[in-house]
Amino acid sequence: MSNLTQVYEAQWYEASARERIAGLLNANSFIEFFGPERRTMSPHLAQFDLTGAFDDGIVVGRGRLAGKEVFVAAQEGRFLGGAFGEVHGAKLLGLLRAARDGAGRGGPSAVLLLLDTGGVRLQEANAGELAISEIIHAIVQVRSAGIPVLALVGGRSGAFGGGGIITACCSRIIVSQHGRVSVSGPEVIETNKGVEEFDAKDRALVWRVCGARTRYLSGGTDRYVKGAIEDYREAAITLIEHAPPFALATLTAEQQRLTERLRRFGDCRDAPEIWRKAGVPEPERIADLTDDVFLTIQRIKGADHDAR
């Protein structure tokens, strides 16, 4: 099933999963696998009196990006927070394994993961956790086969829990201002450690800790784009060409980078402390800058790296 949605809204944050794919890939090139007409839905949600989605909240398939054949998966962050359940996870896993098996045999040039997720769906948590583990394994296999895996983050649900780990396992990560990437989400931290430790209602704090600008300045993502779908498209086209090889040297470089970052900034309590130590000008005002001004700021040393 292809191209049945028009892109009415060109902003990534506002767009649905299907609109993001339609705007990201070459026009009318998307071919969906296991489309909604197949009704591959969650068998678990009805027990909780929840209505499902015909695609279980994730759209997978193939299409063309500039001159390349790519596989793409897009989570719908508004359906159950984009969370991973059994079917949802299996669709992404199947896509990754198909990419792996196609390596060197006419398979895709890259896999694009349009993540928008709170993590595992609590109603089917065991299946969701298993899916996350298998997906991480599959990403490693796809990258080992020489196919870059890109994460594109910037939806309502961010990339949290297992979705944050999946993001960090990708070859390259693209975010825009609304994007958040983390493992334990703000509500989870508040629930477990108390509101004195982390006030999940403090949106400025949330974005200072796990927001796109913090992640970009500190090297947690590779590209910061303005929020249009077209911006993500351009960044993805460029980054596919510059994805690092998944080799021991890459992993060793990443380990060194993270060790050094922890040594320099490990005792900081909040992001502005890091920016001040790193010599970023006006560290308190990072959140207030326009995207154009923000993009002129020098990232902290070691953030612009060849690793991941």
Added chain:
Amino acid sequence: MEHFQVNGKVNRKAGGDRHQAITGVNASGNLEVLVERVLPDHECQVNVTTAVNGFRAIWEAVIEEFFKRGAPGGLRFWINDGGARPDTVSLRLMQSVRLMEIES
């Protein structure tokens, strides 16, 4: 959760030649509509699964009105609803017919 079906007779076949379309998202106050061109030209049908119980009469009124105004002959609709208001339901149904009419 409630399931029910509303059947209708309409004068006009839906335009276009698309086989299927999907619009909307099953989220709070929203719904997704999957539509398939599978029925005889003067029949239409809406299958509803809604998270909110007790509003079947309102659903039927909204859908009957849609049958009159939308002329969706030949189409079968499937709805997963997350508690959408009647105006949102009407809008999504009309959107789904429009998607079926877009030139492929």
